[in-house]
Amino acid sequence: MIVLDVVGLQPRHLEDGLAPNIERFVDADTVASLEPQFPAVTVPAQTTLATGQTPAEHGDVANGEYDRDEDTAAFWERDRADRNRLWEAASDDADLTTGALFFQHLIGTSADSAVTPSPIEDENNDMIEMDCWTNPEEFYDALREEYGHFPLHNYWGPAANEASSEWILQAARESIDRHDPDLLWVYVPHLDYDAQRHGPRSAELEEAVETVDDMIGEFLEWLETTDRWHETVVNVVNEYGFHSVDTPVFPNRVLREAGLLSVKDDGEGGEEIDLAASRAFAMVDHQVAHVYTDTPEEARHALEDLDGVDAVLGAEGKRKRNLDSPNAGELVLVADSNAWFQYYWWLDDESAPYYATDMDIHAKPGFDPCELFFGDSGLASLDPTKISGSHGRVDEGTYGIYGVGGPAAPELELDNSTVDARDVAPTITDLLGIDDSISLSFDRSSLLQ
Template identity: 70%
Template sequence: MTGSPAGRVVVLDVVGLQPDHVTADLAPELASLFGGTTALRPAFPALTVPAQTTLATGQSPGEHGDVASGEYDRATDEVAFWERDRDGRNRLWETAREAGTTTGALFFQHLIGTDADVAVTPSPIEDEDNNMLEMDCWSNPDGFYDDLREEFGHFPLHNYWGPAAGEASSEWILDAAATAVDRFDPDLLWVYVPHLDYAGLRHGPGEELRSAVGEVDRLVGEFLDALRADDRWDETVVNLVSEYGFHDVETPVFPNRALREAGLLSVTDDGEGGEEVDLVDSDAFAMVDHQVAHVYLDDGVDEAREALRGLDGVDEVLDEDGKAERGVDHPNAGDLVLVAEPTAWFQYYWWFDRGDAPYYATDMDIHAKPGFDPCELFFGDEGLASLDPTKVGGSHGRVDDEALGVYGLGGPAAPDGPTDDDAVDARSVAPTIASLLGISDEVATSSDYPSLLE
């Protein structure tokens, strides 16, 4: 790839998109802009937060420390999903500002506190029980969300996750992105488009997902039309990425039940008639995230390994050597890391009788649950969220050739894209964007992977 620096780079993260989706039949808007795309290979594990941080830093999870979309605090024995703020992270939309580049990021994780020139991320006002009192978003600059709300209404959080998740959230985000371009004219803008994630998790990579590609293509096309009408279109490169593709799954796996049966996991009364995991008194606990589970141990490593590797659906149990080989050897990672078989995924349940489920199990409560719960995409018989894991049709986390993301360069200032058949490594994306903007010398991405322009 060769080419001179672009004046502006827009990064569209259309999660769940794969190369065979970008065709004139399925996605005519994308296909017309990106004459050719190739596969994008995520770093292991292919999960939301690790994938996003890798794309924006050029580092593997073993380097940047985001090993899952949740965190286990060993000192306090607490698990938290989705709750981090910026916490010292320096992603390209932050580091590029040091080179005088104006930057923006919309709806990527851990944006609260970013110094990007323009940023928006959900931050609803909740009570102590995580019940939403009022919809809100954190934005930079202050007041930008208020302006977006006045024009487009509140961000539709109920369409961003849960049983009603759908295209309305992607439409709002892309409308906000067009407004950000018009008002702030950033040189670099990262935009997360979530729509395909819902179809992929509910149904897997089949016809329902392929149908949803057409919906997201239409929405992206409207955003691209707004870009084309902008004065800087001639100097624009659009960088298309996707964090992962999906596997068809049929086998839910319950590592915490196995640890409980082995006498390593303890439970306590949740105060409302259910069983809560007792993290303080447990010797082992599995923090699950799709097809990957981090197992944290106080004792009983041999017993835990024996109990887990025999589970139907477990492909690998990674120890220290295995974590190093996969690039996930970081203190934040579990003492053991489980990898599911391609047709399996991990659910956090530790109870055996539905009547013993904790009070939050049937709620859409992404902060209370100590594991990612895709059953929240389905209405339940006993509450808002389903307790039937057999409904889940797709998952991700493994890194397999059939479930890679997509990479493409388009727009009037775009250089030629990759011409070989090898998948682009996700760790090359940040260095490539820095090269596109002509700021490689000023911005250290800390990546061992070179720009694709070199």
């Protein structure tokens, strides 16, 4: 069972002839649009795909996590914690050999073959040395010897490009050669970059689709030469598509103007948010923002008329969108389809905190796509008007893709229908024949039933 998560890929790319290699393995009869759960951002989407549950159930509500007790917002922390996903359940409960490459929260996974970036950093979050956490421990040493260090600068930031996907697909080959997994789940990232930089209908994104199609074509052609090809099912999935955007929205500036958000000196001449002293704070994440507040009605009053905000969700709104988790904000903002949320709270660039122009994904208490562009005074731009694509809302035009192919694939007539993201995990479980063996509890049934 090979699962390729090609973030940003949509059925229309196959229909437009941009991905002939992928289409050779998953033709139109076995391709569906995939409706993500809200919010359609990386960590919640990945966890839903790998557990068959909603964010209300699995608890991953954003790419960041806000700790109310400590008053801290942390993005992209890499520990598994108590997450139990399909590769862990198949390994622990069904005694299958499993692999997972470059999904979030992999450190500590029980997957037999795992790779995730884990650079060695100093106390200022500056990288001292590139490294990856792997299962088995020596796996990264073997990958580095063969292919060099994982190109982290091509995985995110102004130099992000297809080199990261190429390295990951090489690691997938090595995982198959060395560990022979029964289930291998692989994240292929680079369409994400051009979709955000240039927009989902841009020539640059179409070129990126053709590039990733060539890479996956080469990987699948190599897979055809392996001993277990005759018993292989290939799943192609994508977490979400992108909206064209032209309107950055700044909820933290509004909360500051309303007297609900406090700032302090960052020690280097800029303004740092004072989370402990703030009565409301928006942890922004593409087209969604979680507002953590002691005074929800005041915060709602300040934010509900903000241009670019489509909805302010309270308890009932979160429940209707399967987001009623204690990890979610007291309020959740949803952007207009052409808008997205930026974390800035300062009113002029001279007051920006020291890390605003750095590649510092852990210090920033919100997702910052401006890191995809070089800045005038640092690695990251402070110009949010550069962003042309975003995601997070769940609209039909931005659904992902799910397709099934390969020599051992069953007859599955999807034929451009729409499936729920929660259908993926039970379908793969069914295909593996382990539905009675694992401890995961699914919301929905396999597409084969």
